[in-house]
Amino acid sequence: MSLEQVRPVQGEPLHRGRLGRLRRFEPASLIWVLAVAALLFLVATPMVRLVISSLQTTDTGTLTIDNYISAYGQLRNLEALGNSLLYALEVTLMSALMAVPIAWGVSRTDMPAKSLIRALILGAFITPPYLGAIGWILLAGPNAGWLNRAWMTITGSHSGFIDVYSFTVLSLVTALYAFPYIFVFTSDALDRVSSEMEEAANILGAGNFYTVFRITLPLVTPAILGGAIVVFLDTVALFGTPAIIALPARIRIMTLQLWQYFEFPVRAEVAAAYAIPLIIITLALFWVQRAILGRRSYVALTGKGGSRTLTPLGPWRWVILGYSLFVVSLAVILPYAALGKAAFSKAWGLGFTLANVTLDNFYSLLAEEGARRTIVHSFTYSAAAGCVAVALALLAAYVVNRKLMPGANLLTMLCMAPLVIPGIVLGIGFYAAFASPPVALYGTAAILILGYSTRFLPIAYVNCAASLRSLNPEMEEAVRILGGTRLRAIARVIVPMLKKSLLGTWLLVFIPATRELSTAIFLVGAQTRVISVMMLDLSENGSFEILAALGFFLLGATILIVLLGYKIIGRDFMLRRS
Amino acid sequence: MRAILRLAVPLLTAAGIVALAPTAMAQSNGEKQLYEAAKKEGQLTWYSGILNQQICDEVGQAFSKKYPGVSVHAIKTTSQVAFQRLLQDLKAGDTLSDVFTTTDESHVAYLKGKNLLTKYVPENAKGMSKVLRDLDPDGFYHVSWVGLVTIVYNKNKVSEADAPKDWPDLTNEKWKNQIGFGSPNYSGLIGVWTVAMQQAYGWAYYEKLNKLNPLIGRSVDDPITVLNSGERSVAPGNPASAFRSAKRGNPLAVNYPTSGTLMDPSPSAILKGAHHPNAAKLFMEFLTSKDYSEILAKNSEQPLRDDVPPPPGAKSLSDVKVLSPKLADIEKDLPKIKEKWRDTFGN
Numbered sequence: 001m002s003l004e005q006v007r008p009v010q011g012e013p014l015h016r017g018r019l020g021r022l023r024r025f026e027p028a029s030l031i032w033v034l035a036v037a038a039l040l041f042l043v044a045t046p047m048v049r050l051v052i053s054s055l056q057t058t059d060t061g062t063l064t065i066d067n068y069i070s071a072y073g074q075l076r077n078l079e080a081l082g083n084s085l086l087y088a089l090e091v092t093l094m095s096a097l098m099a100v101p102i103a104w105g106v107s108r109t110d111m112p113a114k115s116l117i118r119a120l121i122l123g124a125f126i127t128p129p130y131l132g133a134i135g136w137i138l139l140a141g142p143n144a145g146w147l148n149r150a151w152m153t154i155t156g157s158h159s160g161f162i163d164v165y166s167f168t169v170l171s172l173v174t175a176l177y178a179f180p181y182i183f184v185f186t187s188d189a190l191d192r193v194s195s196e197m198e199e200a201a202n203i204l205g206a207g208n209f210y211t212v213f214r215i216t217l218p219l220v221t222p223a224i225l226g227g228a229i230v231v232f233l234d235t236v237a238l239f240g241t242p243a244i245i246a247l248p249a250r251i252r253i254m255t256l257q258l259w260q261y262f263e264f265p266v267r268a269e270v271a272a273a274y275a276i277p278l279i280i281i282t283l284a285l286f287w288v289q290r291a292i293l294g295r296r297s298y299v300a301l302t303g304k305g306g307s308r309t310l311t312p313l314g315p316w317r318w319v320i321l322g323y324s325l326f327v328v329s330l331a332v333i334l335p336y337a338a339l340g341k342a343a344f345s346k347a348w349g350l351g352f353t354l355a356n357v358t359l360d361n362f363y364s365l366l367a368e369e370g371a372r373r374t375i376v377h378s379f380t381y382s383a384a385a386g387c388v389a390v391a392l393a394l395l396a397a398y399v400v401n402r403k404l405m406p407g408a409n410l411l412t413m414l415c416m417a418p419l420v421i422p423g424i425v426l427g428i429g430f431y432a433a434f435a436s437p438p439v440a441l442y443g444t445a446a447i448l449i450l451g452y453s454t455r456f457l458p459i460a461y462v463n464c465a466a467s468l469r470s471l472n473p474e475m476e477e478a479v480r481i482l483g484g485t486r487l488r489a490i491a492r493v494i495v496p497m498l499k500k501s502l503l504g505t506w507l508l509v510f511i512p513a514t515r516e517l518s519t520a521i522f523l524v525g526a527q528t529r530v531i532s533v534m535m536l537d538l539s540e541n542g543s544f545e546i547l548a549a550l551g552f553f554l555l556g557a558t559i560l561i562v563l564l565g566y567k568i569i570g571r572d573f574m575l576r577r578s
Numbered sequence: 579m580r581a582i583l584r585l586a587v588p589l590l591t592a593a594g595i596v597a598l599a600p601t602a603m604a605q606s607n608g609e610k611q612l613y614e615a616a617k618k619e620g621q622l623t624w625y626s627g628i629l630n631q632q633i634c635d636e637v638g639q640a641f642s643k644k645y646p647g648v649s650v651h652a653i654k655t656t657s658q659v660a661f662q663r664l665l666q667d668l669k670a671g672d673t674l675s676d677v678f679t680t681t682d683e684s685h686v687a688y689l690k691g692k693n694l695l696t697k698y699v700p701e702n703a704k705g706m707s708k709v710l711r712d713l714d715p716d717g718f719y720h721v722s723w724v725g726l727v728t729i730v731y732n733k734n735k736v737s738e739a740d741a742p743k744d745w746p747d748l749t750n751e752k753w754k755n756q757i758g759f760g761s762p763n764y765s766g767l768i769g770v771w772t773v774a775m776q777q778a779y780g781w782a783y784y785e786k787l788n789k790l791n792p793l794i795g796r797s798v799d800d801p802i803t804v805l806n807s808g809e810r811s812v813a814p815g816n817p818a819s820a821f822r823s824a825k826r827g828n829p830l831a832v833n834y835p836t837s838g839t840l841m842d843p844s845p846s847a848i849l850k851g852a853h854h855p856n857a858a859k860l861f862m863e864f865l866t867s868k869d870y871s872e873i874l875a876k877n878s879e880q881p882l883r884d885d886v887p888p889p890p891g892a893k894s895l896s897d898v899k900v901l902s903p904k905l906a907d908i909e910k911d912l913p914k915i916k917e918k919w920r921d922t923f924g925n
């Protein structure tokens with residue numbers, strides 16, 4: 001029986017029993033199967049290899065649990081794990097405190113200068129944490145940090161007031177480059193909530209702030225939680241910032257410990273063992289999320305249209321703008337001012353003189369063909385990875401959300417696991433699984449694109465899942481009742497309704513992909529170099545001036561791409577203009 | 579008569595150069611055969627843990643210029659990553675790289691022990707500085723880069739007279755809050771430095787340094803950043819990075835310690851089962867040649883031969899006292915030092 005024949009005919013009564021089920025089978029189901037197969041191939045292959053290698057001895061490959069004993073048998077390693085979890089928790093809380101008020105201000109109020117704030121937040125996002133951390137060392141170094149020197153000059157004190165080499169500032173600096181995750185998630189969700197319920201609360205006598213805390217924010221809890229989970233997992237696996245700040249601060253962090261397993265004698269198997277319990281943490285986080293979200297409904301988009309009015313804040317709009325500016329100053333304006341000293345100097349150790357100012361660093365970046373190609377690679381691979389990840393994540397989230405297949409929770413796990421596995425460990429798994437025959441993707445752009453897609457699939461998945469939760473199924477049902485297939489429902493209803501959110505999701509993959517180092521370093525070939533690897537190179541080479549210039553270039557290019565993206569996708573369709 | 583002499587000397591010299599040139603230009607017989615065989619292979623892949631991508635590409639291009647028809651795919655990563663990729667390639671039974679260069683001699687010693695290297699002694703190796711010859715007496719690997727550790731300082735904050743001249747000077751009370759260095763747990767070169775310092779001064783050396791509240795980074799080059807920013811003023815550091823930064827105008831200067839500059843040789847080797855064995859051998863010739871050392875010197879790196887002058891400000895390897903712990907000592911001492919380091923410095 002061909003597939004064509006089983007497509008349900010419009011108006012035909014539903015058949016019961018096995019025959020009925022067969023009749024309801026539609027070609028779209030094949031797409032689910034293919035999507036799940038693609039996920040298994042991309043995610044499960046390297047993960048399974050990882051789990052297996054964590055149970056093997058280095059030389060002979062026989063079964064052993066020694067790797068787990070050497071990974072967790074030491075107090076120092078347990079302390080590092082504890083510190084990492086505490087660090088991630090602090091970063092998550094700080095990020096939420098930064099992101100949620102600004103997201104509310106940008107999406108729901110008449111706060112001025114919204115585009116500027118949005119662009120600068122994405123500027124914070126594109127900044128490699130490594131570069132941001134260096135910017136902060138220049139700002140808050142105990143001896144020569146700008147902020148501390150200014151403080152000492154003003155107060156006449158002999159010591160500064162902020163030390164970058166401390167746990168709190170480590171968390172702060174990390175949060176400054178992680179909070180955009182929560183911001184994008186939350187502001188997307190806030191853009192989808194119509195004002196009906198807020199208006200109802202107002203009519204019933206609730207004040208603006210009461211409404212925000214009882215109506216608006218609870219409606220976007222799935223998005224805030226989703227963003228928080230991504231920040232938490234991303235921080236647990238982060239290497240760059242801890243390497244630059246935690247190490248001199250003498251704070252033990254798990255990823256730093258992990259790195260040491262790659263010094264000779266290499267013990268990649270122990271590293272794998274050390275990383276695997278993180279999957280359990282991921283599981284626990286989802287259990288917490290489910291417990292918090294419970295059975296409540298977060299449907300914000302229904303078939304009845306709806307509109308959004310901006311809350312007029314009066315003079316308070318300057319307060320929220322002030323707060324937003326404060327946060328983006330810490331994340332972008334101040335550190336880039338400090339980095340600017342290097343980017344626009346011939347020799348940044350010489351300080352400010354007119355003779356020392358130059359654009360040569362930018363020129364040498366753009367003039368050299370190798371550097372130019374590297375920049376183009378990074379942007380095209382990341383863009384492609386964004387598309388692959390969004391498509392896969394949307395399909396997977398749809399399958400899970402509408403319960404189209406058994407084992408949906410397993411699918412969620414599969415989609416979330418890559419984020420928490422530290423990049424270097426995932427990179428090895430990926431290289432092992434895909435570089436050599438039979439897949440033989442060594443040295444191709446495809447292996448990098450697949451690597452990026454896999455690594456950032458969790459972010460895309462979380463955002464798609466949160467978006468789908470806000471969408472009332474009645475609209476797809478309408479399509480189905482009128483004889484449309486599920487694919488048609490996705491293409492004609494879900495994608496258009498979520499287009500802004502999908503662009504946001506794409507950015508959430510695109511941006512971190514351009515700055516991703518630890519998987520890239522394993523996957524690049526001679527003809528497929530990317531920016532992050534070039535940055536590492538420049539930093540190891542002591543060419544800090546060019547490195548800073550590259551940071552500036554990335555910042556500018558991304559802001560342009562983002563503004564262009566929002567221009568193409570058009571104005572927010574729910575915004576009522578008064 | 580004098581006038582004739584004045585004229586004759588340059589003339590004779592010029593004649594000498596002309597007479598010598600053909601022999602210098604001509605390739606030796608072995609080299610010619612190698613080149614012919616390499617041309618048939620057409621290319622080679624080089625996993626490099628040394629230099630940076632740009633310089634590696636420059637090396638590759640110079641090689642192709644000297645030997646047209648043979649191209650080099652250089653992939654620069656850290657030595658650990660390069661080694662890890664190599665191990666994965668070997669596990670998969672497919673040697674994707676022909677030549678492997680690492681900052682960690684134990685990588686190639688391990689491969690040699692597993693019988694995974696091809697023995698090849700380049701003719702050009704004879705011309706290398708004496709301290710660099712015969713790193714591996716069996717001829718399986720040869721030096722392609724040296725990591726040096728000297729004393730680097732910020733000239734704007736420390737006068738030449740005040741600057742530390744030797745390793746023990748770094749423990750002076752006046753460098754409290756002013757010194758920084760990398761960690762043996764993250765940098766192989768710093769690891770070798772700690773082995774040498776412990777051999778010379780005992781672990782007490784590091785306990786004294788710890789009292790000065792040093793700023794500890796990862797790599798040997800981390801101090802370059804904090805020296806330039808003014809956060810710290812003295813550091814044990816890699817002179818090549820300091821010279822490169824100083825060449826741009828940054829206020830960095832280098833002292834070669836009187837009791838000895840630390841030197842850690844980075845070897846290259848040809849892998850057994852390489853797809854382009856002849857091109858690999860030819861490349862090994864190139865890495866030991868004068869052309870290659872000239873590229874190094876041009877990029878502020880230490881040349882490997884005495885017939886190539888060092889970059890401005892730097893000294894020739896035969897003019898400095900060199901401390902270079904043996905691999906056996908490093909492998910014996912370093913694991914214990916890493917533990918002690920964590921006890922003393924916390925990470």
